[in-house]
Amino acid sequence: MWLDHLFPALPLERKSEPEARSAPHPRVRISPGERLLRAITALAGPHAELMEHHEAPWASVTFAGTRHTIVLRYEGWEACDAAEELMAELPEHEFTIPRTLVADAAVVRLDQVLLPEPCMTLELALLLLDDA
Template identity: 45%
Template sequence: MTLCDHRGQVLSHTEKAWASITFAGTRHSVSLLFAGEEAVEAGEVFIAALPDHEFAIAGQLVADAGVSEVDHRILPDPRLVVHCELLLLEDA
């Protein structure tokens, strides 16, 4: 939430276990709502910054983070819905 200046509202979050031969972790799908002009601006900054953001999550490495879908509306009220996918690996 810091990445979007606490202007986003979590609409949904799902988590699925994920593993390969060498790694284990979880895949997260998150949908965020940004309502209002200032929130939409923060959401646009979030979209640009997410893929290269350096996360600091204890015991986890963020192997991949990206935006999978965006729904942007201007009328009647500005709003932005951002769907993100994150892959977190257990940091041994």
């Protein structure tokens, strides 16, 4: 570089050198909302297609947290069977999200079409409370 001739004693960091590129990346912290979404998609099974996910802050006098709305779509007979299993399992499911309590989990809307192919759309409402 042209600065090497002006200041030969100063070591300069060059981003293109291998040492600079091999520096460890900062650790990315996964939010409780992302952990919830991963848990729901695992519980919903491989036939579920995530259509929407909305997160909004929520608070009461004694608690704070977030309210989540998740919309899943199932297409086909096997997928609709999986949707029915999710509807039965969700209210009693024990989520394991660090420092977070799932206070409420419910199916709040179900849209179903039988012809030409069965299709179900589920809207889930979940309330997460900070456990700090």
